[in-house]
Amino acid sequence: MISDWTVVGERQVYKGHKTIVKKDFRMPNGIVKDFDVIVAKQVATVFALTSDNKVLIARQFRPGPHKVVDELPGGYFEDGEEPLQAAARELLEETGYSGELTFVGKMIGSAYTTMVRSVFVARNCKKVAELNLDDTEFIEVVEKSLPEFLEQLRAGELSDINVAYRCLDFLGILVIDENKL
Incomplete structure (x- = not known):
């Protein structure tokens, strides 16, 4: 069954017109991988x-x-x-x-x-x-x-x-x- 991944770390890597954070996720297999996420307003x-x-x-x-x-x-x-x-x-x-x-x-x-x-x-x-x-x-x-x-x-x-x-x-x-x- 698919479940949410756990965030184990987060840091801002860019702030301009958009903000980008690098989020470290623990995946279901136990491996931690980072992903770039654009933080944006609604x-x-x-x-x-x-x-x-x-x-x-x-x-x-x-x-x-x-x-x-x-x-x-x-x-x-x-x-x-x-x-x-x-x-x-x-x-x-x-x-x-x-x-x-x-x-x-x-x-x-x-x-x-x-x-x-x-x-x-x-x-x-x-x-x-x-x-x-x-x-x-x-x-x-x-x-x-x-x-x-x-x-x-x-x-x-x-x-x-x-x-x-x-x-x-x-x-x-x-x-x-x-x-x-």
């Missing part, structure tokens, strides 16, 4: 739909892939902020839109980070303000039809693919056709 991500079912995309440059990518609006929680507040604020700041937010669920960021992503769907989004970006954000808001968005998603051309699929499933847009299996 994140809210929003799958936003306008009243005519256009998907709102935040297009921006990302240093990791070193290119402009399409993303769902979202970002880090501010201190003391609840998930719904963070989602509404990030949607407004990054797109200038607000909408009716519904909590979909939480997701782990990846196998090697402490980040937890709170996922929301926003319906009937309307433009209510200008963008209010951080000094490192340069965002172009793009509206895509659902067919355009699905095509982009299938091509792997979105940074938040897992979030998008979870939201599409939540909305009942993903349907399994057992005849195709």
Whole structure:
């Protein structure tokens, strides 16, 4: 039976935009192995739909892939902020839109980070303000039809693919056709 591993040591090895700690784990076989873990704040991500079912995309440059990518609006929680507040604020700041937010669920960021992503769907989004970006954000808001968005998603051309699929499933847009299996 799989069980949690025991942390037997931890030390910070880098602090910058992200913090990396090296955690020493005792594995079930008794061997101790270290792993690099990114320590990160919680994140809210929003799958936003306008009243005519256009998907709102935040297009921006990302240093990791070193290119402009399409993303769902979202970002880090501010201190003391609840998930719904963070989602509404990030949607407004990054797109200038607000909408009716519904909590979909939480997701782990990846196998090697402490980040937890709170996922929301926003319906009937309307433009209510200008963008209010951080000094490192340069965002172009793009509206895509659902067919355009699905095509982009299938091509792997979105940074938040897992979030998008979870939201599409939540909305009942993903349907399994057992005849195709």
